[in-house]
Amino acid sequence: MKKRFRAAALVAAVATSAIVLAGCSDPGAGSGGDAAPADWPAQDADLNGVSLTIWAAQNSNTVPDSVVAGFEELTGADVEVVTIPDPYEQSVQTKVASGDKPDLAFWQPTASMLTALNASTNLQPLDGAPFIDSYTSDVRDITGILDDTRYAALISTPAVQGVYYNKQVFADAGITELPTDWESFLEVARTLKTSGVTPFFDFGGGTPWATQWWVQVQLADAAKDGLWDRVNSGEEKFTDATIQGAIDEYAALIDEGLFNADLKTATFEDQGAAILDGSAAMAVQVNSFFGQLQSLADTDELDEKIGFFPISPTGNVGTFIPDQSNALVAFKTDDAKREAAARQLLTYWLGDGYSDFVEAQATPSLQDGVDTPAGVPQALLDVSASLGTSVGSMQALAIVNPDLYLNLGDMIQGTKTPVEVAQTSQDQFAQLAKAIGAAGF
Structure with missing residues (x-):
């Protein structure tokens, strides 16, 4: 998962975007506003002389390679992938606010980021x-939608x-059944x-973006029950019992000694x-962690050693968090x-080029009519299978996202208490919500 930027920077970006775009753009002009629905050209329509630009991050700039090659050959278009x-x-928002837009861009398809x-x-x-x-x-409708x-x-x-867990370590410790809820976890x-193995690995050195997953998986049941709707309206706060309790639990597990001894200085690379x-x-993580494992071992070794299971307070409910490498947006x-x-x-991309794309990326297919390629590691198949019962994360369901991970990193370093983590996150949330004009803030 790409590192999220500081809340203060987002406030500035949102405010700048609102000012610049209000002054320079007409929402009803061009193809916007109340214009008729766009037509969708045939995949092979001639595009000789047409140049397109795709913005991508450093971790997604090679993702389009197979698609771009096939599309250029089929249509005659020229497609350039530009690394931002x-x-x-933050960089994309700043550029867009100044009037600089690509034709397409990788983007986190959540309501808050849209x-x-x-x-x-x-x-x-x-x-x-x-x-x-x-x-x-x-x-089909899990993400990518804002205001219907x-x-x-x-x-x-x-x-x-x-x-993500090491199967051999579980077997050596006599663990034959996977956890079915938080307590069994x-x-x-x-x-x-007790058997002498470090149960959990996390990292607090550098930018500790994975810390927030420990809190968010504990919120899965509450998220299903409308937690983020209540937070979005101001009815519930980070400082109330549900989120504060999850932060307190994470701190208690650290104090219990269930994490790696070098928690304060360890890095993402150390974790893998x-x-x-x-x-x-074990590591509570997201798909990008498995990408790191794939840089260290081949599929056969990963299938032998690494497994995955979702976890939530009362069951095995996953918490989904689409990132910018998962989706694209098209600009006006x-x-x-x-x-x-x-x-x-x-x-x-999602038509004739899709089978080649999933093959090139060795990723599970999202389409009924395209098979997942052979050789996709089992852990990734298990991640994909968990989506059907998963619930949205803070990033997916909250209207804005505070710097929870940085505040938790401060807790690990001893510069914030769990109570201060919740209060700072709530203050940031309220500031961001006010910046976008949310009711109740």
Whole structure:
């Protein structure tokens, strides 16, 4: 998962975007506003002389390779992939606020991040796209929609927060059944500690973005019960019992000694190596963690050693968190030919080009009519299978996202208490919500 940027920076970006776009853009101009639904050109329509630009982050700039090659050959278009420097989301928002737009961009397809892009003004609606009905029912409407309008096209499995574990370590400790709820999860951890194994690995060095997963998986049941709707309206706060309790629990597990001894200084790279070599048993993580494991071992070794299961307080409910590498958005550029060409590229990507794409990326297919390629590691298949019963994360369901992970990192370093983590996160949430004009703030 790409690192999220500081809340203060987002406030500035939202405010700048609102000022610049209000002064320079007419939401009803071009293909925006109340214009008739866009047409969707045939995948092979001639595009000789048309140039398109795709913005991508450093971790997604090679994702389009197979699609771009096939599309250029089929249509005659010229497609350039431009890498936008990290922090990607903040950089994109700044450029868009200044009037600099690509034709397409990788983007986190959550409501909060579509709001951050001022979707109704800047993005082409994708309702009526020919590929929508090709999605499996589990993912068709899981994300990419804001105010009942589809703005993002999902291209790969959204990340899921859950537990990656070393199968051999479990077997050596006599653990033959996977946890079925939070309590049994902790029972396994304590059994492992008794056997001399570090149960959990996390990292607080650098930017501790994975810390927030420990809180969010504990909120899965509450999220199903409308937690983030209540937080979005101001009815419930980070400082109230549910979220504060999850933060307190994370702190208590650290104090209990269930984590790696170098928690304060460990890095993402250390985490992958530790789970793979068995010096630690489990990590609460997302799909990008498995990508790191794939850089260290081949599929056969990963299938032998690494498993995945979702976890929640009362069961095995995953918490999904789409990231920018999972989806694309198409911009309104006031150039009707390029806008149509961008829609055509999406149609090809999720049409005739999709089977080659999932093969090249070794990723599970999101479409009923395209098979998942052989050789996709079992853990990734299990992640994909968990989506059908998963619930949205803070990033997916909250109207804005505070710097929870940074505040938790401060807790690990001893500069914030759990109570201060919740209060700072709530203050940031309220500031961000006010910046976008949310009611109740």
